Amino acid sequence: MERSIAKDVGFYVMLGIGLVLMFIGPLIWDLFQIMQITQYVVLSVYALSLAYIWGFGGILSFGQAAFFGLGAYTFAVASINMGDTTLPFVLSFILPAAFGAGLGYFMFYGRLSEVYLGVVTMVVTLIFWKLINHTAGPEYSIGDARLGGFNGIPSIPILNVPGDPSAWLDPAQMFQVFMAILIIVYVVLRLIIASDFGRVSVGIRENEERSSLLGYDIRRHKVIVFAIGSGIAGMSGAMWATYQTFIDPNAFSMEMSAKALVWVMAGGIGTLAGPILAVVLLQWLSLKLGTMHILNNYVILGGIMMILVLLLPKGLLPTFQALSLRLWTIGKSKMKERTPKGKAASDV
Amino acid sequence: MSENYILTTENLTMRFGGVVAVDNVNFSLKEGELRCLLGPNGAGKSTFFKCLTGQLTPTSGSVKLRGQDITGWLTHDIVNQGVGIKTQVPNLFNGISVYENIRMAARRKHLKPMAREKAEEMMEKCGVTHLAKREVGLLAHGQRQLVELAMVLAEEPPLVLLDEPAAGMTGDERDRLADLVLETARKAAVIVVEHDMAFIRRIAKFTTVFNRGAIFREAMIDEIMSDRAVQEIYLGKQADVAA
Numbered sequence: 200m201e202r203s204i205a206k207d208v209g210f211y212v213m214l215g216i217g218l219v220l221m222f223i224g225p226l227i228w229d230l231f232q233i234m235q236i237t238q239y240v241v242l243s244v245y246a247l248s249l250a251y252i253w254g255f256g257g258i259l260s261f262g263q264a265a266f267f268g269l270g271a272y273t274f275a276v277a278s279i280n281m282g283d284t285t286l287p288f289v290l291s292f293i294l295p296a297a298f299g300a301g302l303g304y305f306m307f308y309g310r311l312s313e314v315y316l317g318v319v320t321m322v323v324t325l326i327f328w329k330l331i332n333h334t335a336g337p338e339y340s341i342g343d344a345r346l347g348g349f350n351g352i353p354s355i356p357i358l359n360v361p362g363d364p365s366a367w368l369d370p371a372q373m374f375q376v377f378m379a380i381l382i383i384v385y386v387v388l389r390l391i392i393a394s395d396f397g398r399v400s401v402g403i404r405e406n407e408e409r410s411s412l413l414g415y416d417i418r419r420h421k422v423i424v425f426a427i428g429s430g431i432a433g434m435s436g437a438m439w440a441t442y443q444t445f446i447d448p449n450a451f452s453m454e455m456s457a458k459a460l461v462w463v464m465a466g467g468i469g470t471l472a473g474p475i476l477a478v479v480l481l482q483w484l485s486l487k488l489g490t491m492h493i494l495n496n497y498v499i500l501g502g503i504m505m506i507l508v509l510l511l512p513k514g515l516l517p518t519f520q521a522l523s524l525r526l527w528t529i530g531k532s533k534m535k536e537r538t539p540k541g542k543a544a545s546d547v
Numbered sequence: 548m549s550e551n552y553i554l555t556t557e558n559l560t561m562r563f564g565g566v567v568a569v570d571n572v573n574f575s576l577k578e579g580e581l582r583c584l585l586g587p588n589g590a591g592k593s594t595f596f597k598c599l600t601g602q603l604t605p606t607s608g609s610v611k612l613r614g615q616d617i618t619g620w621l622t623h624d625i626v627n628q629g630v631g632i633k634t635q636v637p638n639l640f641n642g643i644s645v646y647e648n649i650r651m652a653a654r655r656k657h658l659k660p661m662a663r664e665k666a667e668e669m670m671e672k673c674g675v676t677h678l679a680k681r682e683v684g685l686l687a688h689g690q691r692q693l694v695e696l697a698m699v700l701a702e703e704p705p706l707v708l709l710d711e712p713a714a715g716m717t718g719d720e721r722d723r724l725a726d727l728v729l730e731t732a733r734k735a736a737v738i739v740v741e742h743d744m745a746f747i748r749r750i751a752k753f754t755t756v757f758n759r760g761a762i763f764r765e766a767m768i769d770e771i772m773s774d775r776a777v778q779e780i781y782l783g784k785q786a787d788v789a790a
Contacts, residue, residue: 402640409638414626414655
């Protein structure tokens, strides 16, 4: 169903690139580049959360931003109150994962169809967005942290060395830590996919009825997959909050949910590396277009998205893989043609 | 009910709006028994089958597995009680190979190395070893039926429910299937819902005939075949040809 890790060359290539960038990047990039690439890394973790639940669990969530925002606000509130950022960072995974498990329980045990699932996840995001937007007054405080309504929460602590709140990470260190998190998330997800649990998840995506006929409880499986994805989205929200030292209700926006869908679709559903590549490509493009002021950024990006969907419906990575395989096969057969059969050494 | 019954239904009824698809059916199957369910199209066989497998929740009445009430249970819970189910339309993981499909089923009961062996054994038994690496979605209907049967048998269930297993099969495939069903019936109780009379005659002993959602006759296959009332409702000329 899914290739075993031992035979997955692409996995090792991605891992290698990730490790090289993690160690070499800060040595060769300037501060602006480091900040920029850190942003790509954070958004890649966010993209992976949806890539996993959609591509390998068959759960199409229109509300991944709910968990992203929840993680961001959890981190912001907890770190402002605690000072140290280590536990808040852990909480930013646990709380969204628990919320995802609860929401998933009602959705999957209630046997919601795919369409209603999409609607419910989207509505939950909108509720969060609306709710947080209405928390502007001083009465909306949790401990020392004021939620701030549409103004958001400023002065969120920068990630510190565990146990030492005064030892903040500088941008290069933050990039390295975030890169390590991205690599860990990528490897862990790949291991999950290659495990029996992962194979069953993919089986459920392929054929729910057959999975059920084999005795697998598809509801329970989906809840677990959804909770894992929610936790990862929440963690990326925390990374976003500490990277910006600021968070506002836009973390819960439809735009944030839509972006994750676009990255996964453009990169290739059913791949982990594809959405990462899509994040880098589309975010970079967005930045370049933003500085050119030719046309509204979103109009151009929307156009690119439509072209991608029409011309590369399987996404960037699967198309690239298919193309490479084809070129390899053609090259191999041409090599064979050039080698004359049965020619004696003396003839050469 | 006597405890040597593996499966029983009591007053099982399934209504779809005003239509009664299964009407007050009292059915029982002994441990290790092979039972064929016959009936014309729309007789309620498949609906009855789906009530047994949890794919449908009956409107009233009960289904008991070894005396335990499983009415309204979900399919995976019923399967986990030791029931192997082959659906009317082959239900497979189309994107992967024959071997991977069967191994996934075997993995439910066996550890990894054993599952591999079991999958190979079932492929051999069902005559699909030569298709091991083929993608299931590309197979012919009869081959898909055999793959699904191999998946069901790989779990070694004590109760096997087969809905139209011979549909779309070639003569050779049907013969192999008949042998497989007879062999399975030596170790497990089996219910076969089927239309194919040539196949039925090869495997059937005690047989239940459905008509209009209810049990019409229950008797040995020879009696059924010579029963004029049964011939009238269902067999017609087929019975004469088959005889």
